[in-house]
Structures are given as C-alpha cells and as structure tokens.
Amino acid sequence: MLPATTEANRPRAGRRTPPSTEVLVTGLGATTPLGGDVPSSWAALLSGRSGVSRLDAPWAEQLPVRIAGAMYEDPADRLDRIQRRRLDRSQAAAVVAAREAWTDAGAPPVEAERLAVVVGTGIGGGLTLLEQDDRLEERGPRAISPYTVPMLMPNGSAAAVGLLLGARAGTHAPTSACASGAEALAVGTLLIRSGRADVVVAGGTDACLHPLALGAFARMRALSLRNDAPDRASRPFDRERDGFVMSEGAGMVVLERGDFARARGARVHAALSGAGVTSDAYDVTLPAAEGQTRAIRAALRDAGLTGADIDHVNAHATGTPVGDVTEAGAVREAVGPHPAVTACKSATGHLLGASGAVEAVFTVLSLEHGLIPPVRNLDQASDGIELDLVSGEPRRVPARAALSTSFGFGGHNVVLAFTRQHAVRPGPDRPSEGVRRPPGG
Numbered sequence: 541m542l543p544a545t546t547e548a549n550r551p552r553a554g555r556r557t558p559p560s561t562e563v564l565v566t567g568l569g570a571t572t573p574l575g576g577d578v579p580s581s582w583a584a585l586l587s588g589r590s591g592v593s594r595l596d597a598p599w600a601e602q603l604p605v606r607i608a609g610a611m612y613e614d615p616a617d618r619l620d621r622i623q624r625r626r627l628d629r630s631q632a633a634a635v636v637a638a639r640e641a642w643t644d645a646g647a648p649p650v651e652a653e654r655l656a657v658v659v660g661t662g663i664g665g666g667l668t669l670l671e672q673d674d675r676l677e678e679r680g681p682r683a684i685s686p687y688t689v690p691m692l693m694p695n696g697s698a699a700a701v702g703l704l705l706g707a708r709a710g711t712h713a714p715t716s717a718c719a720s721g722a723e724a725l726a727v728g729t730l731l732i733r734s735g736r737a738d739v740v741v742a743g744g745t746d747a748c749l750h751p752l753a754l755g756a757f758a759r760m761r762a763l764s765l766r767n768d769a770p771d772r773a774s775r776p777f778d779r780e781r782d783g784f785v786m787s788e789g790a791g792m793v794v795l796e797r798g799d800f801a802r803a804r805g806a807r808v809h810a811a812l813s814g815a816g817v818t819s820d821a822y823d824v825t826l827p828a829a830e831g832q833t834r835a836i837r838a839a840l841r842d843a844g845l846t847g848a849d850i851d852h853v854n855a856h857a858t859g860t861p862v863g864d865v866t867e868a869g870a871v872r873e874a875v876g877p878h879p880a881v882t883a884c885k886s887a888t889g890h891l892l893g894a895s896g897a898v899e900a901v902f903t904v905l906s907l908e909h910g911l912i913p914p915v916r917n918l919d920q921a922s923d924g925i926e927l928d929l930v931s932g933e934p935r936r937v938p939a940r941a942a943l944s945t946s947f948g949f950g951g952h953n954v955v956l957a958f959t960r961q962h963a964v965r966p967g968p969d970r971p972s973e974g975v976r977r978p979p980g981g
Contacts (some may be wrong), residue, residue, distance in 0.1 A: 561733040562798025564961065565809045567645025568901050569637040569743070569792040573888050576613030577640055581898075582905050585887050585913045586934050590771035592785050592889050599751045605763045607770040608749050609787025609889030626687045627700060628665035633790035633894075634697035634745035635704055641741060642705065645794035646806060648739050656709040656737040657702040658727045659745060659792075660720030662893030662948070665692030666748040697745045701792075709737040715893075717948030718856075720744050721791060722896025725956055726815035728795045738800045743792035744897035754786055760825070762860060774890075775917040776857035776883035777864050777925050784858040787889030791897030793904070810904045813941070813959045814843025820951030827863050827947055832870035835953035839943060840874070843957035847875040850957075851939035852912055853927075854903040856947050857883035858890050867945065868925040880937050881927045882906075886916035896946035900956055903944040907960045910938045 568578050573591025575581035584591070591609045600606045615632040616624045627635065638659075642648075648655075668691040675683040690696055695713035702711035710731065714723040721744020728742035757763050764783040766773035775781040795812060816838030820831035840846060853871055857864050871881070884899050885891075891898055906912050911934045918931040944956045 563729045563732050563812045564796050564798050564801045565793050565812055565904055566648070566796050566801050566806045567641040567794030568809060568904060569639065569641030569644060570790065570898050570901050571611055571613065571615055571633050571636050572789040572891070572898055573609035573612055573787050578901060582902065585884060585902065586911060588914060588916055590887055590916060591787065592770045592773055594767070594770050603751060603754055603758065605754055605758045605765060606767045607773055607785060608754065609785055610749060611747070611789050626691065628668040628691040628696060629747040630661060630665060630667070630745045631691065631697045631700045633747055633788070634659055634743070634792070635700050637743060637745070637790040637792040638701045638704060638741055641792040641794050648794065648796060648806070649804065650739040652706045652708040654709055654738040655705060655707040656711070656728070656731050656740045657698055657705065657707045658712040658714065658724040658731070658740060658742040659698035659701055660714040660716065660724035660893050661694055661697055661744060662715070662717050662720050662746050663748045663753065664694035664715070665696050666753065667750055668692045670750055670752055701741060705741060707741070716952040716954070717950050718890070718892050718895055719946040719948035719952040719954040720893035720896065721898065722900060722944065722946035722954035722956055723817060723952070724897060725793060725795070725812060725900055726817055726954055729812055729815050732795060732797050738797045740795045741792060742795055743790065744894040745790035746892040746894045747788035749786065749788055757786060764859065772917055774859050774886050776855070776859045776886050776915055777868070777921050777929055778918050779920045779922045781859040781861060781864065781922070783860055784885065785889035787891045789888070789891045789894050789898060791894055791901045793897070793900060808961045810907050810958045811961050812956060814839045814841070814845065814957035816842060816955040818953045820953065822951055825949050827866045828951065829866045829870045831951060831953045832867060832947060833874045835955045836870060836874035836943065836945070839955040839957040843959065845941055845957060849941045850875050850879050850943055851937055852906055852942035853879045853881045854899050854906070854942065854944040855881055855883045856945045858885055865922065865924045867947070868927050872926060875943070877926055877928060879928065880912045880930050880935055882913050882930050883915045884913060886918070896944065896954060899946070900944045903942050903958055907939055907942055907958055910936055912937050
C-alpha cells in the first residue's frame with residue numbers, strides 16, 4: 541500500500557532530487573561538414589564558417605536543390621581496405637567519430653560486459669540500398685555486394701561501433717528521424733542509471749546525399765532553394781528562411797557512471813544530467829509546441845533543474861518557416877526568454893539523425909569553454925521568435941546548465957540537459973586485473 545501524500549512528503553513543483561547515478565561525458569567525437577574531428581568542427585563553428593556548398597556531382601543538375609553539407613573529410617579515407625568495402629558511408633562516419641570519442645575519453649578500462657553502444661540514425665544505409673539497386677538494374681543480381689544487408693540495415697552503425705569496441709552490454713539503434721542521435725544519448729543515460737552498463741558510447745549518424753533523398757525532401761518543400769548562395773541558405777530563426785539544407789556526418793560521446801569515471805581519474809567534459817522524451821501524436825511532419833514543451837519540462841525535472849537554471853539552449857532550429865516559430869514558443873514557454881540561444885544548423889546544415897548528437901557535442905563544448913557559437917545568416921529575427929539569439933560573434937557566457945533540443949518527423953521530441961562539471965584531474969589509466977581494454981582507441 542502506498543503511503544498517503546502529506547505536506548511533508550509532497551514533491552516540490554518543477555524540481556526533484558537529481559538521480560543518484562551521475563552520468564558524465566568523458567569523450568567527444570564528430571565528423572561534420574565543418575571538419576573531420578571535434579577540434580576542427582568547433583573552431584570552424586566559432587569562426588562563423590559555413591559547411592554548405594554547391595553539389596558538383598552530375599546528377600545534381602537535374603534537381604531543384606543543388607546544395608548540401610557534405611562531410612569535410614571522407615570518412616573512408618580513415619578506414620582500412622576491408623572496412624571501406626564493408627561499411628556504408630553512414631557507418632564509416634560513425635566508426636570515425638566513435639574512435640575519436642573513445643580516444644578522447646582515454647580508452648576507459650571497462651569490462652566488455654559493462655560496455656554498451658547506442659547509435660541512432662534517421663536513414664541508415666540508404667545510400668547502399670540505392671547504389672546496390674542501381675547495380676541490380678544495370679548488371680544483374682550477381683553484381684550485388686554480399687555485404688549489402690549489413691551495410692543497409694538501420695542497426696548497422698551501432699553494430700560496427702559495437703564490434704570496434706567489443707561492447708557486450710548491449711548494442712542499440714534508436715530510429716526516431718532527426719531526433720535519433722539525441723535519443724541515443726537518452727537511452728545511454730538510462731542504461732547507466734539502471735545499472736546495465738558502466739560506460740556507453742552513444743551518438744548518431746546519417747549520410748545519404750543522393751538524388752532520391754534530396755528530391756524527396758524538395759518535393760515536400762522542406763529544403764532551401766538558395767542554389768546560388770549555398771553559404772547563405774541555412775537561416776534558422778531568420779525572417780528570410782526558406783527551408784533546411786540537407787547534410788551528413790556523425791557525432792559520438794562517451795558516457796560513464798560518475799563513480800567509475802572519477803575512480804580512474806577521467807577528464808570530465810560535462811554531466812548529462814537529464815533527458816526528456818515525448819511524442820506529439822499529432823502529425824507525421826508538422827511539429828506541435830505542446831509536445832516540445834513537455835519534453836523540455838521533462839528534461840528539466842529529470843535533471844533537478846528549473847527554467848531559471850538554464851543559461852544556454854542549443855536549438856534544433858532547422859530553418860523551416862513553421863518549425864522555428866514552434867520551437868521558439870516552446871522554449872520561451874518552458875524555460876523563458878533569458879537563455880543565450882544558438883542554432884548550429886546555420887553552419888552545418890541539417891545532419892538528420894546525426895544532428896542531435898553533433899549538437900550535443902557542441903553544447904558540451906559551450907559549457908566547457910564558456911562560449912556560445914553565433915547563429916549564422918541571422919540578419920533579422922522572424923516575427924514570433926522572442927528569444928535571446930546569439931549572432932555576429934561568439935558570446936562569452938559562463939553557463940552552468942544548457943539544453944540541446946531535437947525534434948523529428950513522426951512527432952519525436954528529445955531534449956538533453958547538460959551541466960558544467962569541474963574537470964577531474966587526469967590520472968594513470970591502468971586496467972585493473974581481469975579488466976579488458978576494448979580496442980579501437
């Protein structure tokens with residue numbers, strides 16, 4: 541029988557005790573249109589550089605949209621010959637980002653049975669599927685690669701990272717459109733809090749710059765048509781925005797149980813203190829402010845924070861006419877008008893299932909360095925967007941807590957709450973007896 545609620549035991553409105561299991565971010569990895577790793581991507585973001593360019597492939601000339609954000613470096617160039625043959629481009633990006641994150645974390649000496657992987661994707665191996673279908677049509681079934689199925693399956697990236705690191709505590713692949721990468725981090729947090737893992741490598745990936753994908757989004761009127769000015773095309777929150785720019789890339793983080801990380805003297809970037817996951821049950825493509833508001837509030841409750849505690853919001857903000865206004869209203873309703881708000885897609889374009897993970901990496905770096913990147917191409921904020929938007933130059937803000945928001949087709953809403961942590965002094969990283977160090981650093 542449950543005890544009766546009294547004034548003595550009634551929960552405080554809007555706040556609850558933070559979870560007893562602390563989840564720390566100890567490793568960061570990314571490959572984006574701005575750079576082939578985290579330092580180069582972060583430097584380019586702060587400098588205001590755009591990763592969007594004109595597509596030079598012959599097939600692009602037939603399309604109404606001929607701009608995109610291709611990865612700055614081809615991930616295949618950093619793989620061996622066998623990996624290049626057996627991994628889809630999205631999987632290659634995930635492996636490259638995971639390696640960087642693992643190395644950045646100092647290759648945690650964790651038992652394989654206590655290491656999990658969660659990698660989300662929106663499209664997965666769509667590029668492989670389309671390429672192999674072309675082979676079938678042109679040369680017949682004997683031309684199909686024997687690796688086609690593991691290259692196109694949505695869990696292929698998670699499997700590739702799991703094999704790379706020897707993870708045996710579970711390999712998961714959330715597929716929630718453009719919220720996939722953020723949901724991967726939310727799932728990773730749950731795995732640690734529930735005691736199923738001590739370390740989780742979590743993130744998102746997508747790479748499908750193909751005429752079918754671009755043409756399909758264009759038919760939805762979701763993409764910007766600024767073919768003659770690629771670097772000016774992605775314009776979150778701006779009055780002249782006309783759609784998002786499709787991009788590719790991957791982002792990964794290493795999450796660790798707090799006491800595990802501190803015991804080994806790990807460097808800590810930040811804490812993933814809370815996550816909110818909701819669904820709209822409203823429309824496949826149109827966003828609902830109510831669902832986004834609930835997700836933000838759920839993340840705040842989970843982290844033991846209130847809106848007043850939030851100093852920075854890294855907004856999903858894709859640059860679509862409807863989406864940006866909806867999100868601005870949700871942020872103002874759930875948090876308030878005071879946080880410094882940025883929108884990284886103004887520089888990177890929209891990395892689909894990778895966007896939430898890459899933007900989580902940037903949010904962590906903002907907390908760590910006290911710098912908020914500017915919203916690129918923000919000439920005049922649209923009516924109805926009443927937020928403190930960072931523009932022009934990076935803004936120095938000693939933020940204590942920040943939110944990263946991600947929303948996806950299907951009504952998926954994921955919000956992550958990060959808090960700044962004092963760095964733990966690096967110490968010797970010696971595996972104890974019986975502890976297996978996974979490869980891949």
